[in-house]
Amino acid sequence: MERLKLKAVLGSHPHVLAVKSGALHSDRFDLDFIEYTPTNTAFKPMVREQAFDVCEMAIVTYLMARAHGKPLVLLPAAMLGRFQHAYALCNPERGTLGPGDLEGKRVGIRSFTTTTGAWIRGILANDYGVNLEKIKWVTFEDPHVAEYVDTTERAPRDKKILQMLLDGELDAVLGETSDNPKLKPLFHDPAAEAAKWYERRGVVPVNHLVVVTAQLAKSRPDVVAGVYDLLKRNKVQTGPAGAPDLVPFGIEANRKPLELIIDYAFQQALIPRRYAVEELFDETIRGLN
Known part of the structure; x- marks a missing residue:
């Protein structure tokens, strides 16, 4: 079969560096990496135009894309996962706020549909x-x-989210961090809150996974399986990203985070129904380990 050259966008995460450098490669296809900084700026052209063959993608973006019939196929390869409690800020000079005090307040967020926003709202x-x-x-x-x-x-258009928080035009913001000493975490002790949350939920909040075009998945399922295998080899080589592992690979390893973010996205009216995890993957992907 013809050796394919695939356009790909992945962030420079530790567990994909060997693939991005070519140290790990396939004899069936080549990955032509295109750099987007930040990586999330590639999501819109991937959703709207299928601009790449392989692309990192926020899970809520994928769920919404699926709900609107976009021809994308998900791979259970986590690129980014993180506990979310540190990504909410308030301005104590404008009054002390905690997470339970936001009703009636003005809260800024880059886009309502960001995955970090969906996790924190959940x-x-x-x-x-x-x-x-x-x-x-x-x-x-x-x-x-x-x-x-x-x-x-x-x-x-001329406003910046953190400056609006500093100026008192917003009471809190989600999805942001800052070194400005005037701004404080909305959650008093984000690390402790995250630890308690994980103990209760047992879920790693996965933000980004990987998608391929449905055209590639249909025409060359062997190549899609090969892309996943290549990424998994790099992941195994690199080892776990923390304890718990923040970038799980495989359907079962991602099942609990996927079930919970599906639940949150449905609660927030971002998707029309709760999807079963198996629905998110095609037959080829469901057959992978």
Whole structure:
């Protein structure tokens, strides 16, 4: 069979560096890596135009893309996972806030549909009893999936999210970190809160996995299996990313995080129904280890 050259976008994560450098490679295909910084700027062209053959993608973006019939196939190869509690900020000079105090407040987020935002909103709603509909959401970017109807307030084009928090135009922001001493975590001790959350949930909050085009998956399932195998070899070579492993590989290893983010995305009306995990993968992928 013809040796394929695949356009690919992956972040420079430790567990993919051998693949990106070519130290690990396949004799059936070549990966032509295109750099996007930050990596999330590649998600929109992948969703809207299938601009690449292989692409890292935030899981909520993928779930929404699937809901709107985009021809993408998911691989159970985590690229980025992290505990989310550190990615919410407030400005103590404007009054002390905790995670349970956001109802009636103005909360900024880059886009309402970001995966970090969905994880944190799920934590706020399910662990702190926050009614998300009573928060005034202020956003700065369009969703990656064009069909999603965004009803949030859009910040003026010249405004920056952290500056609005410093100026008192926002009460809190999600999905951001800052070294500014005037800004503090919304969760008083993010590491301790994350540890308690993991003890209770037993879930690693996975943000990014990998997708391929449905055209590639249909025409060359052997190549798609080969892409996953290559990534998995690099992952095995690198070893676990922490304890627990923040970048799990395989359907079973990703089952609990996928089930929970599906639940959160459905609660937040980002997707029309709860998908079964098996629905997210095609027959080739379901046959992989």
